[in-house]
Structures are given as structure tokens and as C-alpha cells.
Amino acid sequence: MSLTYTIRYQSKNHYESPARGASWQFLILPEDNRSQELISWNVANNLAADVNVSINGLGFKTIRIQANQTFTDLKIDATFIVQKEERNPFGFIPNADPAMDYEVMATVDFQADHETELRKTPFTTLPVQHHAIFSFDRKKNAFDNLMALNTWVYHHLFFKVGVTDVNTPLEEIIMKRHGVCQDFTHLFLAISRQHNVPARYVSGYLHQGNGYFGDSQMHAWVEAFVPNGGWIGFDPTNNILAAQNHVKVCHGIDYNDCAPLKGVVYAEGKNTTSHIVEVIASQQ
């Protein structure tokens, strides 16, 4: 079965004092991969500035907008149509002996190949006093442990909008036990990497039709590398595996690689930004 999604992304940026030129990069284009295909897209902006497609540092497609005039507002309105195939995330045969998973993951070759996804960044480093916050059950294979981790993160944190921002340290998230999808994701990443399971931050869109957590913003989840299974998506915010409701845009080492909007604006004073995301499904 395949689903067709119409995704609408709107962003409004207001600058208190008029800006004299700017360069923005939007990381919002759904990627083409084995389970999804970008059928068509359109990005409009109120400045009538050229829209170019480029790539970010990890090779994901970006939209670049360059404004040379003076302005106080930037509005962009993007529409993507994506076809999503349903795939069974359980459709792989795990190692018969769970110990084999950990043996593979302990090898230098494996760790060298996945150096990036095992790297501890400020967002994904467990504070020392929380090192034992979650432990793996070595009698179970890596996948089962990740499933358990997914559930654990889901229960450990409470989904709450507006209490954290992009700069909130992991320690505070662990202590205060609330946050948004980003925070769920970073906590999962930190624990997974601590146990030598390569994991990466994924940014994308979530179809909330089934009552999933999200906040009409871009969504974040995890892809973890499971021996024999490859990259599998875990959504700790909703305690599910990422499947046909998740439309991926990009992945990276942490949020910094995946921020939907980066820009250089030549302006003084404050600015305000808001995004609205809407995902509408139609079955085929």
C-alpha cells in the first residue's frame, strides 16, 4: 500500500529593523529514498527572490534564498507532494545469538565506519552522573534493546511545548523530564551512542492523523544502526518505529546538522520566527 502526502510548510520571519540583504538555507525538502519519493514541490516567497537548490554539509538537498533588497518580513510557503511506501520495519532477520550483535559493535572496524554516528556532541553527551540512566540487557539483541530504549525515553520525558529550546542542555532535559521531539531524540541518541549503537538525528514531517505527538512543526526522530537490519527509525516521542507516517528530510549528527532554517541576515535588532507544518494524507 502506498500513501500520498501533501505537506505544507510555512515560515514567517519578522525583523524589527529593516534588513539589508540576507541568505537563507531551508532544510525542508523530503528526500528521495527507498520508501519515499518526492513527486513535486513548490516554494514561494514574498520577496520574489530566486529559489535555488543546493546541498548542506552532509549532501542533503537544501533550498537557498538570497535577498539583496531591504525588507522587514520574509514569508515562505512551500508545498511538497510525497509518495510513501509502507515498509515493515521488522522485516529483517536478527542475529540468532544476541552476543554477536555486541561482538560486531565492539570491533574497531565497525566503530571506525560509524565514527560520526557514535560521536558525542554537546547535545548527545550523557552527563557523568546519568551514565547508568538506562542499561542494555545483553541477553537481548540490539534491536530489542533499542525498542526498550524507545519506550523508556517515551515514558521518561513528558511532551511539553515551550519549556525547552534549541539551546537547552541535555542535563536539564533529563532532570526536568520534559521537552519536545528534539529533546526525546537527543536523549535517545546519547544513550544509544553510549552503548556503541550508531544513531543519528532525523528531521522530517510526521503525519499526525493518528493522534501522534508533534506540534505542527517539523518532527525529529532517530535512526539507529542495527546489525543485520541496517538503519531503522525509532520515534521516542511517540514510542513507535518510524514507518509510513514519517517523511524524512535529512539526518545528521544532532540538531545542528538538521536545523530547518539557517540564515545570515544583515540586520540589527530582534527577529521573530514562526513555522507551521501541515501534513495531509490521501490513500492510493
Added chain:
Amino acid sequence: MLARVANNLFWMGRYLERSEHVARYTNVNYFSSLDAPNAISQSRQFVLRSLLFMIGAPEQDAQKPLHEEEIIYNIGLNPEYDHAILNNVKAIRENANGARDLISTELYESINRFYHYVLNYDPNYFVKRGLYDFTIGVTQRTAILRGKIRGTLLHDEIYSIIMMGVNIERATQIIRMINAKYHDALLTKGSYGDKVGNSFEWTTLLKCAESYDMMRRSYRKTPTLLSALEFLVLNGDCPRSVMNSLNQVCNHMHILHLDHRPDKGSTSFLAGKLRAEFQYLRVEDIEQDINGFIQKVLERLYQISNKMEEEFFLY
């Protein structure tokens, strides 16, 4: 050439010319007033007010007594005073730094020495006894810079950009001097029966523009309002005249802009149009409304400079 660097070179030329004119105006006015034929022109207060008027910071309060050392310090060496020669020279060097890879080592070295000369000049000595020495020092060094620009740079676009700055600024400064001296002549008229037309100020004006001797050679008479204006505005042979500056501006525009039929509204067009107007201008026309003429020319020069920035320096 990079647009930013061209902008630096243009302003380097402008500040160079500005430093020189301010220094020379200060020197000539201060010292020639000492033997001026009437009491007003000799008055320190009158001279100081004239200096402030010329640099663009006129004292509005006619009754306020001015403190000589303070004014001299401001105009020469006060780092907090925008119009100070010190700040003009700093700006020359700052702009040269931004274009350092394009100009010759010799030119840069002369600018740098100039900067250190001004920076290290003792302010106490300056305000008490150093005014003559310092202002002469500044004008000599600007002459060296002009020589290095001419003698060590390729006469290509880089040179033309600098010379555009030099000439637009020169024309502007000459007009400002005329404005200041016209203002002074109005103030001193009547004392000792002088009329504005043959005021002593016209002699001072020509000396401020280093054009007195050549003017005497040309006219063989004591300068008057009409002859001084004719010489300093319209005589293309006088190297300090507005006409001469406009001729040079047009020649350098030609190098930057090989288009023979420039777009209307382009720098080339604006400069060429002003030159053409000047070619057929009579001093009698100017005399009708001197203030109006001065304001109009300043406005036109300002437009040319602005257009230049827009056309070449902004991308």
C-alpha cells in the same frame, strides 16, 4: 578590481585631498589674517569662525567667544573631532589598508609615514607654536602622496578610481572655500569702505588654493570677486579650478567606462553634462546668484559621487 577595494581607493583619494585643503585653508587664513587690511579680518574670532565654516562645522551662535587653542586642536589633532586633519589622515591609511595588495609598496610606505607623522605630532606644541609647521608638513606630505600615486601606480583603472576621488573632492573643497570666503567677504564689507567685489578675502582665497601667483600672472591685477571666481571655477588651465577637476573626472571616467555613449543617469553622463555646462558658463552668470550657484554645484558633485558608489562599488 573588487568593488570594495575600488571604494577604498576612491575614498583614499578623497581624504587625501580633503586633508590637504583643510590644512592649507587653516594655514593661509590664520597667517594672512595677521596682516589683513581691516580690523575684522584681523580678528582671531573672525578667522576661527571662518575655519569652522569651511570645514563644515560653523558656529551658529554669533556672540559666543571661541577659544583659539581648542578650535585649532579640534581642527588639527583631536581624535574625537570628526573633521580633524588627524581623522582624515587616519581615513587615508585605513582605506589604503583595505587596498594594500593593489597599491605600490612605495605609496603605502609614504601613507604610513604620513600617518605616523600626524599621529605622533605633539598636540601641546601644535596649539602653541606648531600650527605653521604642522599644516605645511601636511601639505608637503600630501604632495608626496600625489607624486607616488602618479609615479608608482599603473595608470589603469586603479589609478583612475583614485583620481576620481581626488578630483571630485578637490572641486568640492574649492567650492567650499569660495563659499567660506564669500561668507567672510559679506561680513567684512563696508569696514574701510571695501565692497564685496574687491575684498581682501579674494586674495586670501586664491592663496588658500595655491593659485595666487598664477592668477596674478594671468590677470596682472589685484583679485576681485569676478576674477577670482573666473580663475578658480572656470579656467581649465588652473590646476585647482573646478573646470580642471571636471575635465580630469571626465577623462578618468572614460578609462573606467569605455562606452562612448553612456547611459543617461550614469556617472559618466552626469560628469560630462556638468562639464559641458561649465564650458559655456560665464562668470557674470555666476555673479547673479553666488549662493545659489555654490549650493547647486555642491549638489551636482554630490550626485556624481553617489552615482559612482552606486555604479561601481555596490554589488
Added chain:
Amino acid sequence: MSDHHQNALFSSYNRKPNLFDEVFDNDGTVKAIYEKLITLFGQHALDDYVHLNNKAKASFFNQGITFQVHGDKSAQEKIFPFDLFPRIIDTADWEKIESGVIQRNRALNLFLWDIYHEKKIIKDQIVPLSLLSSSVNYLHQMYGVDPPGGIYNHISGTDIIKHSDGKYYVLEDNIRCPSGVSYVVCNRTALKRALFGVFNHYEAHAVTNYAENLLQILESVKPQGVDNPNCVVITPGMYNSAYYEHSYLAKAMGVELVEGRDLFVENDFVYMKTIKGPVRVDVIYRRVDDLFMDPLEFKPDSSLGVPGLFAAYQKGNVCLANAPGTGAADDKAIYTYVPDIIKYYLDEEPILNNVKTYRCDRPDDLKYVLENVDKLVVKPVDEAGGYGISIGNRLTKEEIETVQNQVKESPRKYVAQPILSLSVHPTYIDENQSFEPRHIDLRTFTLLGKDTEFVLKGGLTRVALKAGNLIVNSSQGGGSKDTWVVKKDS
């Protein structure tokens, strides 16, 4: 053999018998290669020499060949202190240095390729993975990117010292934005002006050919499909302490010196803004640090960079020299592995030795370091310019404790080396009005291009001007000397 005691300039020179003196042997005789120089200098009275030295310094000042110490609020312009008495390196020594630095920098280039591709050296367990994963200078964005011509460290500055055993050792590798080469040229110019009559008695290699070789190297790594590449130098701007060097190199190569705001990226191509409109840029010699290069990819608040530059680089439309991420191979913890790195990639023995280095992330080494702070030089692994270095025998008890605590806190951040006695060279000391022995090192400059390489025959001999001081960096009050590599032992 001339006895230096008969020589006016050097009559009061106090040799330090326990240090290696580059000019005088232990019994006070002049080494053969310096004989002629000493005789020629001897023809000058001390006053003459002082006069010439001052003139040379004034010429640096007038030309604005100055720098500003960073962190210094008053931002006083200073000249880089300069001593007219040159250092001479003979042919045999130079050949060893030259082949040694080429070998080293080629190996580091292969190492960089490897750690940004298959990571074989890690899988073969020559270099531990932890070194990479804890390196803040490793840019994961560079993983899988093929730099044009396969070159990462186009420009390398390798610092070399001569120890009291008379052998050369590599002190550190600088393969991010090494600076100092402009001073090599200035020193030579100043010396030739002041002492032509001395200089022309030796056949020393020229140093002015650096810029044309640099341009050749830059052109060799042009993007595919470009015939006549447009190369530029990018600088953080005129307030940068090395701005003189940036402008010198641009001028000497005859290329534009640009700032970030002079460039823009459109459709992943880089252009510069000229008075006649946009002109494409193909190769950028970059003197802006990695993280400031592109605000869309790295530090978002950087105003020094060019939005979109990194994407243009990834797509192969522009070459950056040095490549982003080279810092992963020149930190002081990697340094200890360079001999292994050379053997691994080149299957050769290192020509130049490393200084024995203790890595505080190894438990045994850490223990030794903590117990012997007073006998060691402790250095942070990721600081350049001589910052944060502590030299054990000059520390008070409290300072030793501070160092121990810092090291214990983050062992990965520190390495330690025995306190080396760098060789000394007679240097004129203004305050004492005499020549005195001062410690020196040598920064060499190596260029790697596509199928081509070059080492500047000479280099920057840096002098620690304070008596007994071992830190030669200009930011720490060091000076420099002209360095002559002689063609034959004349």
C-alpha cells in the same frame, strides 16, 4: 680559525657551555660556515651595527610591516623584532630538513585522506579511534569529500629545532593556516639592504620565489574543467594580526585579496564582486579558520565567511587551500603518531625525529606527567601560537598544582615533552647593548600540489628574546632572523 675574542662585536659574548651554540664551538672557535660572516661582521663597530639594525627596524615600521597582539586592548602596532645577524644552514643539514618535511607532510596528507575516507589506519589499529572521535577539529562534513587533486594540506608550516645533541627534531606541525612566510621575505630584503656587502659573500638560496610557487600549487588544484583558474586570497580583514602577510601574498602572486563580503555563491559557484560585475573564483587560499568559512554550515554568526561556500566546495566547483578539517591532523596528540603515520603510508623510516611526547590520555604517561610537571613542558593539544604552554622548571609550587589539576580534569587536552634545550644563536640584545645567546627554532614552509611539491629554501628562524626563554612565537615576544640556506659550503 679566528678567535672571536678579538672581534669587537662578539668580544663580550658569553657562551653557555651546556647549550648547543649554532655559531661557536665549545672551545670558543667559530664554526667553519660562520667564519667568513664573523670576519665580515667584525669590520663593523658596535655602533655601526646598532645603527644598521635600527635602520632595518625603522624600515619595517615605515612599511607598516607590523602586527597587533591579540587580546591586547590598546592594539598598539608593533614590529616583529628583527635581528640582522643571520642564521646559516649548510647544504647537508638542509637536504635532510627538506626531505624530512616533504616526507612528513605527504604522510599527513595521506592520513587526512584516510581519516576522511576508509579510515584504514584506524582499522589497522595504528592510530586509536579515540583520537579521532575526541578531536574537535575533525569535521564530519568532510567525510567522503574528495578535495581537488587529493590535497588537503597545500601549505604546511613545520617547526623544527636543533637539540643539544646537534640533531634536528620536529616540534610541531601547522597545517591549518600557518603564517610567517612574509617575514622570511621581509627579513631577507631588510638584511640585503643593510648588509649587502656581507650577503654577497655567501651563495644563499633566494626566498622570493615562494609566491610564484604558491600560485603554481594553487593553480594545480583547480576545479575540473577550468583552464585558467582565478585564484584569490581570503582574509578575515585588515584588523587580523596577519593582515600584512595576506596582503603581501596577494600582491606577490598578483591575485585579489578578498574578504568574505566580497564573495557570494550562486548555484554552487563562487563569485567575487568587482567594479564590472561578478567574476568567478576557482581557487581560494584561505586564511580564515574552518568554522568561520561558511555561516550556513559552520558558525552561524560568522561575518567573515561566505554563505554557501562549503556546498560549492563539496560539489568541486571551488578549491579551498588548505582543505577544511586539516586541524584533525596537526593537533599535538596526533603529533606523537606521526612517525607511525609515515611508516604506515610511505613505508619509510622518518627522516626527521619527533620529540619524545607523553600523551596524557595514556594512563602510564599521565602518571609520569603528573609526577614530573616540574621537568616537562605541558601543552594543550589544540592551541596555536604558544598559548597555554607551561614550562615546568619556571613554575611555582602553586602553578604546578594548577597544571596538575588541569591535566587531571581533561587528560585528552594535554601532552607533555621533556624540557628541550633548543640551540642558541648570537642575537643582539638592545637593553644590554651586546650579543647574547638566545634560543631559536625554524619554521619551514612546505607546499603540496597535484603532482608537485616545494619547500622554501630558508624559513623563519624565530628567536626567544628573553634570556633562557624557550617560547619563540611572535605573540609571546619572539623575534626573528634571516635564514640562509647556502648552495655550497662556501
